[in-house]
Amino acid sequence: MILVLNENYEQKQFDNLISWLKSKDFELHVSKGLESTVVGLIGDTSSLDTDMMESLDIVKLVKRVSEPYKSANRKFHPLDTVVEVGDAKIGGGNFSIIAGPCSVESEQQLCSIAESVKKSGAGLLRGGAFKPRTSPYAFQGLRQKGIDLLMAAKEKTGLPIVTEIMDISHLPLFENVDVIQVGARNMQNFELLKELGHTDKPILLKRGLSSTIDELLMSAEYIMAGGNEKVILCERGIRTFEQKTRNTLDLSAIPLLKSLTHLPIIVDPSHATGIAKLVEPMSLAAAACGADGLIIEVHNDPPHALCDGQQSLTPEAFDDLANKVRAILPYAYK
Ligand code: PEP
Numbered sequence: 001m002i003l004v005l006n007e008n009y010e011q012k013q014f015d016n017l018i019s020w021l022k023s024k025d026f027e028l029h030v031s032k033g034l035e036s037t038v039v040g041l042i043g044d045t046s047s048l049d050t051d052m053m054e055s056l057d058i059v060k061l062v063k064r065v066s067e068p069y070k071s072a073n074r075k076f077h078p079l080d081t082v083v084e085v086g087d088a089k090i091g092g093g094n095f096s097i098i099a100g101p102c103s104v105e106s107e108q109q110l111c112s113i114a115e116s117v118k119k120s121g122a123g124l125l126r127g128g129a130f131k132p133r134t135s136p137y138a139f140q141g142l143r144q145k146g147i148d149l150l151m152a153a154k155e156k157t158g159l160p161i162v163t164e165i166m167d168i169s170h171l172p173l174f175e176n177v178d179v180i181q182v183g184a185r186n187m188q189n190f191e192l193l194k195e196l197g198h199t200d201k202p203i204l205l206k207r208g209l210s211s212t213i214d215e216l217l218m219s220a221e222y223i224m225a226g227g228n229e230k231v232i233l234c235e236r237g238i239r240t241f242e243q244k245t246r247n248t249l250d251l252s253a254i255p256l257l258k259s260l261t262h263l264p265i266i267v268d269p270s271h272a273t274g275i276a277k278l279v280e281p282m283s284l285a286a287a288a289c290g291a292d293g294l295i296i297e298v299h300n301d302p303p304h305a306l307c308d309g310q311q312s313l314t315p316e317a318f319d320d321l322a323n324k325v326r327a328i329l330p331y332a333y334k
Pocket residue numbers: 102128132164182183184185206236268271
């Protein structure tokens with residue numbers, strides 16, 4: 001971190017700043033020029049708040065030269081992290097598809113979708129039991145019963161289960177869930193992230209609706225700082241001025257994240273676009289630009305789905321998509 005000091009500071013202010021920084025164990029490099037004085041801080045500055053530093057009278061400008069995320073940073077961990085879930089592997093050149101309904105609705109619905117996506121090559125089954133809905137009057141999910149049905153589908157098909165947690169108090173219900181999803185709306189629920197950092201479950205962390213890439217990485221850092229290194233990042237579209245699609249899929253985030261972090265990154269083209277016919281082209285684009293996997297909503301009867309039918313693929317359309325994605329994987333950007 002570099003501090004540029006205001007001109008005409010008083011010696012006492014300077015001495016106070018230097019002794020405070022030294023008390024925090026930073027090695028300091030002071031360079032006094034004709035017009036300005038620059039203080040370079042050497043050491044782990046991740047706990048320093050740049051806004052607080054900039055608010056000091058003597059400080060004109062603060063510039064971070066290294067990222068505040070350490071565990072997630074590729075600089076300190078050059079090799080790709082591979083998250084293994086049952087037979088599925090995500091990251092490090094392994095591509096996995098997570099597929100299933102937006103919400104668990106019934107045993108018959110879930111099991112028929114699970115069987116068909118498995119046949120098409122999905123490695124994991126998704127399904128929401130606790131649903132974050134904009135309206136409190138919309139279907140909220142089957143909750144505990146939904147988790148039970150997911151377990152039954154896992155028993156039948158052998159597919160590991162991915163499902164969303166919305167509150168720390170529900171954690172005991174997730175004991176047999178294979179991957180815990182943190183949805184876009186909870187990406188910055190820091191207490192939840194800290195608690196998940198103390199579990200040994202893989203966490204699928206979705207990018208917040210209006211979150212930057214750095215914010216996503218800092219949220220991953222929250223989980224990893226607690227000791228859980230099994231984090232899978234998910235680009236699921238961000239809010240922009242565009243109204244024709246549900247969100248705007250930020251595909252550039254994929255190769256960019258690959259350079260910044262060793263964590264696997266998957267793409268959710270269903271929530272990113274909100275339109276079933278855009279799911280296949282965006283899936284192909286995501287695979288082509290180096291994503292480690294996809295999470296796709298599939299429903300046996302999209303027009304009658306209790307949630308997100310408009311963006312759900314039929315099992316047949318999913319089968320088609322999976323074949324096309326596999327065909328382009330050898331040419332994907334690495
Ligand atoms: C979901 O995957 O079911 C979901 C609600 O997605 P997001 O958190 O990305 O909106």
